[in-house]
Amino acid sequence: MKYAGFIDGSYGVTVVFLLGIGWLTFARYRRAAKRLRAVETR
Amino acid sequence: MSENTLTAGRMSKTGAWLHYFANPGRFLRFVRPALPWAAAVSMALTVAGLVWGYVFAPADWEQGDAARIMYVHVPAAWVAMSGYAMLAGVSFFSVVWRHPLADLAAEEIGPVGAGFTFVCLVSGSLWGKPMWGAYWVWDARLTSVLVLFFLYLGHIALIRAFDNPAHGYRAAAILALVGAINLPIIVFSVQWWNTLHQGNTISVSGGAKIYITMLYPLLVATLGFYLSFLTLVCARMCAAIMERRTRTLLVAAAERGA
Numbered sequence: 001m002k003y004a005g006f007i008d009g010s011y012g013v014t015v016v017f018l019l020g021i022g023w024l025t026f027a028r029y030r031r032a033a034k035r036l037r038a039v040e041t042r
Numbered sequence: 043m044s045e046n047t048l049t050a051g052r053m054s055k056t057g058a059w060l061h062y063f064a065n066p067g068r069f070l071r072f073v074r075p076a077l078p079w080a081a082a083v084s085m086a087l088t089v090a091g092l093v094w095g096y097v098f099a100p101a102d103w104e105q106g107d108a109a110r111i112m113y114v115h116v117p118a119a120w121v122a123m124s125g126y127a128m129l130a131g132v133s134f135f136s137v138v139w140r141h142p143l144a145d146l147a148a149e150e151i152g153p154v155g156a157g158f159t160f161v162c163l164v165s166g167s168l169w170g171k172p173m174w175g176a177y178w179v180w181d182a183r184l185t186s187v188l189v190l191f192f193l194y195l196g197h198i199a200l201i202r203a204f205d206n207p208a209h210g211y212r213a214a215a216i217l218a219l220v221g222a223i224n225l226p227i228i229v230f231s232v233q234w235w236n237t238l239h240q241g242n243t244i245s246v247s248g249g250a251k252i253y254i255t256m257l258y259p260l261l262v263a264t265l266g267f268y269l270s271f272l273t274l275v276c277a278r279m280c281a282a283i284m285e286r287r288t289r290t291l292l293v294a295a296a297e298r299g300a
Contacts, residue, residue: 001265002106002107004109005109006111006171007096007168010114011092011096011114013114013165013168014163015158018088018162018270021274022081023205025274025278029277031247031281032281032284032288033284034290036285039295042295
């Protein structure tokens with residue numbers, strides 16, 4: 001594939017961003033739900 | 043009179059439905075059950091769009107395989123602009139009605155929108171080098187998108203810049219509203235000025251100027267990016283509401299104990 005480095009770079013940045021923000025959001029959401037449950041049942 | 047009748051009566055007033063659904067507790071009740079489904083669908087569409095564009099879509103007759111960058115660049119650009127339009131919308135809602143859910147939405151839209159704008163800028167730059175011979179040119183379209191990125195960063199910083207959070211939300215809302223002027227500049231920059239950036243390939247009035255074998259993966263990726271953006275923002279808003287509720291409960295418990 002011609003220009004493979006540029007194409008892979010573009011897709012790489014996109015995938016890293018989507019996975020990164022997805023994981024951070026999921027971790028924050030799970031932590032918030034867990035803490036709220038713990039406080040509510042205390 | 044039943045509670046449903048009363049609610050329907052209240053909702054029939056102009057704008058009342060906005061307040062009804064803008065209640066944080068109600069938002070959490072409506073959105074939380076839908077989040078796993080929204081995440082699954084957005085992930086499936088995004089993966090399908092990206093794989094389709096990267097592997098199966100045909101190379102462009104003029105740009106060759108470099109045109110594959112379009113399947114990440116264009117959806118990211120559209121989401122970046124729509125995200126800012128949404129930010130301006132909730133900021134208007136915040137300034138006019140001072141609703142806490144609007145402030146919360148603005149706070150969570152900022153980082154996600156900035157991320158998509160960053161992806162748009164980087165992928166565009168990586169397309170520019172083989173096509174134009176330069177990673178960056180001070181072209182009207184590129185510069186206005188860079189301004190959009192700085193507006194997002196300014197919004198993120200401003201919202202956290204005050205000891206009193208209400209002041210931060212107000213200042214950031216005004217910045218978001220003023221910055222919305224940049225959106226038509228981005229859209230029409232390729233018509234108003236002689237830009238190196240190509241003109242609009244797809245428009246609401248003019249239809250699509252690309253063949254369906256390239257249009258379909260682009261639309262699938264775009265749908266995936268839009269849904270991912272909405273899912274991320276809603277999940278972050280739910281997390282923020284739960285964090286606030288936890289804080290309130292802990293403060294109440296501490297006051298009771300004091």
